[in-house]
Amino acid sequence: MIILKDVITGYPEGEEFSIPEARFEEGRVTAVIGRNGSGKSTLLRTMAGQLRYRGSIRLDGEECRELTPAARARKAAYLPQMLRSAQMDVQTLVEHGRYAWHGALRRMTEKDREKVERAMERAGVTAYRDRLLTRLSGGERQRAYLAMVIAQDAPMILLDEPTTYMDPGMQEALFRLLRSLAEEGRGIVTVCHDLPQTFSFCDRICVMAEHTLCACGTPEELARQEELLRRTLGVSLKNTGDQELVFPWAVKR
Amino acid sequence: MKKAVIPALVLLASCALALLAGNSAVSAGRTLEVLLGRGSATERLIVLQVRLPRVIAAASAGAGLSVSGFLLQGSLDNALASPGILGINHGAGMFALLAALLFPYQAAARGLMAFAGALLVTALVYFLSAVSGLSRTSVILSGVAVSALCTAVSDVIISLKPETVADRAAFQLGGFASLTVSSVSLAAPVILAGILLAAIFAPAMDLMALGDETAGGLGLPVRAVRGGFILCAALLAAAAVSMCGMIGFVGLLVPNTLRLIRHGRSRGSLLMCAAYGAAFLVLCDTLARLAAFPYELPCGLILSLMGAPFLITTLLRRRKRLGLQ
Secondary structure, eight states, X not given: OEEEEEEEEEOTTSOEEEEEEEEEOTTOEEEEEESTTSSHHHHHHHHTTOSOEEEEEEETTEEGGGSOHHHHHHHEEEEXXXXXXXXXXXXXXXXXXXXXXXXXXXXXXXXXXXXXXXXXXXXXXXXXXXXXXXXXXXXXHHHHHHHHHHHTOOSXXXXXXXXXXXXXXXXXXXXXXXXXXXHTTOEEEEEOOOHHHHHHHOSEEEEEETTEEEEEEOHHHHHHOHXXXXXXHSOEEEEOOOTTSSSOEEEEO | OHHHHHHHHHHHHHHHHHHHOSSSOOOHHHHHHHHTTOSOHHHHIIIIIIIHHXXXXXXXXXXXXXXXXXXHHHHHTOTTOOGGGGTHHHHHHHHHHHHHHHOTXXXXXXXXXXXXXXXXXXXXXXXXXXXXXXXXXXXXXXXXXXXXXXXXXXXXXXXXXXXXXXXXHHHHHOOSTTOOHHHHHHHHHHHHHHHHHHHXXXXXXXXXXXXXXXXXXXXXXXXHHHHHHHHHHHHHHHHHHHHHOSOOHHHHHHHHHHHHHOOOOHHHHHHHHHHHHHHHHHHHHHHHHHTTTTSOOOHHHXXXXXXXXXXXXXXXXXXXXXXXX
């Protein structure tokens, strides 16, 4: 669980963002939405310990800034938006997900190998485990990185726009994977831009606007705050209730 | 294990060739006898006092500079990074010049002063870049600025005391002609220790290849690791430069050539870099001794003459394989 209280964060000599109070729990998929530059990625980076902050962020009961990078990585895995095409094969990449558990000096254990195998299966990258990242399509690379984050085995997973570069089918598969991870007890926090997808698949949604976290709730609760959505996102949403649709939520005029 | 056989054999073969080749004929069998503690006094002098220290110096300098370049290129994410770009060579050059000015009759002082200068410049670059965030850009900019400063100070010394220039020229070309046993016994153990330390922590470099944010998310203390690699690279380069002067090109040539032809984990690449770098500089030095006999060419010249076409050919072959032509 990640609990934020009176957090002020941002980049040196840049804008500051405030989060008066927020809680991200295990067993749920929570989306962070908002316009470009609203501070979604900044919030995620701060929770991952990559930015300095004032106030309190507690990861699994411990203050984020007081944890070592490895201890933090065991509690919250983080996947940034920009992913590199490094000269390494997929399996090696996924094995790096175990770094926080065994460090640079110790060898992979049998348990580590099992976690890596399982993560590759779940992300659907086993078939191209020997291929170099530089030879993968954008979507395949994104899935390989997702496998790495799953292998990290942290109770919370923070993803910054994980559907970038994915085709619609792959995006749907990704959201189903996130849902199944949440059902197993992991907490997912993901930055998203596609509102119908977000409202259709996520348990909770937080809205960043005007340099602050201004609302959090279930999709239904937020949809009822039509004025807030129009002010912060420029649109509002409606549940069509059509179960044949992959994304039953739609953007209203 | 199989992958280690070829570089090890290449290194052994080049060292054997360097021990056997020379102006005085000492056969392979006699050389082996000398190494086993037998042989005449003259043979022992030639092999143990002249050739062996030189082979150890060339091998350790080649390995040290190659690994130094490898560490800098990996941790700064810049294929052009090398000991030269951090100002290490220029710092060492400036202090070698100061040694010629202050202690003109003490040859050993040059090596020691160059070593001190390289370390001092590294500390200065590290301090400047740490103050400005220890980012890739700040490290390189600090290095370029300190290099320019060292070059300017060197030019001032030469302008005021032109008699120091002979020492500076020899140092800039680089080579092992004026090698002293004391400089080898100081620098070679430092290089060996530096390479072992770098090899132990090399897996962290695999994570750094994924970018700072991803590596940080995996639990790597990115700034501390980058700082450690840069310091280790500086130590290796300082030790090498104190023995052989400014043979900087090997630090660019060997890691970049290996990167073009091999993909693998950093620890294996680092050890290969050390082996091939050592073998290459030993061969270059052997050629430098024999190519224009009875004169000796500076090893740095041979290195550039052989290395540059080799790097260009590898680059073009790689380009063809990638279908970029």
